[in-house]
Amino acid sequence: MQLIGRNLSPFVRRTAIVLKLLELPYEQVGLSTADDTAEIAKINPVVRVPSLILDGGEILVDSNAIIDHLLEMGDPGHALLPASGAARRAVLRFAAIGHGVMEKSVASSYERNRRPKEKIFDGWVNQVDSQVTGGLVALNDAAAAGDWLYGDHLTLADVNAVVAHDFTAISAPYLVKDNPYPALAALSRRCGALPAFADTVFKPG
Ligand SMILES: N[C@@H](CCC(=O)N[C@@H](CS)C(=O)NCC(=O)O)C(=O)O
Known part of the structure; x- marks a missing residue:
């Protein structure tokens, strides 16, 4: 998986923390919305970070949607977010x-x-x-x-x-x-x- 964005962004950092807490392997691509607008636009049409590119190429955008997926995939015991x-x-x-x-x-x-x-x-x-x-x-x-x-x-x-x-x-x-x-x-x-x-x-x- 590739996490797009720099940890200066709190939304990117919280996503990176969840990835690490769940021990999910990923590579970080440190693009910045101020300097790398064109590259980020190819990944997220709204030109924001974070995005997460899954191994099969599917792209998730917005830390809420990304973390929702990470928890579904990597937190079966619901340690980070109680089930109900x-x-x-x-x-x-x-x-x-x-x-x-x-x-x-x-x-x-x-x-x-x-x-x-x-x-x-x-x-x-x-x-x-x-x-x-x-x-x-x-x-x-x-x-x-x-x-x-x-x-x-x-x-x-x-x-x-x-x-x-x-x-x-x-x-x-x-x-x-x-x-x-x-x-x-x-x-x-x-x-x-x-x-x-x-x-x-x-x-x-
Ligand atoms: N709701 C989004 C917010 C993402 C966001 O605003 N990211 C900032 C970086 S800190 C950004 O991409 N800003 C560029 C812009 O909105 O133009 C999330 O939780 O991921």
Whole structure:
């Protein structure tokens, strides 16, 4: 399998982490939406990462659709996402909040970095940033309540929360200044010691 995209993207990184946690072999093709637009367009018509090219050539797009397939194929015991019921809904809820933080952190970064300076609208940047912090507060509260966001082991909820936290620390460091989310930061440090997380930290260059 080929994972398309760089781990700077939180959506690519969370997909890479799930691949590693499930010990599914893959090769990563580090294309960037900013620099490799034409190549990515041949893989995903919406020109976004990640995509996953399966061994037979089938192409999956969007981290949600990709991870859905990876879990179906590689997590028969439903360790990362409970099979049904209240437990599944709870993990999906936290996972969605984490995914939402990623989306709003990326949006904030685009607003601040992809416009000419005179076209940046601070009011909208502040609105988007407040959505990021709302999500981080919720994830921090959940992280403070136990060892894992849900249950007694690592799930997709923790993967998304840690990736969302780590990406915000890179893309909007002013939002995590003075350690406002200590329980989430501690979860990030603890997960960061696991190879699936450590090996997917974005390394520029
Ligand atoms: N919902 C998608 C979001 C993917 C996404 O927005 N990826 C960003 C990179 S962080 C991207 O490709 N941005 C380019 C663009 O949207 O133009 C997912 O979960 O995979």
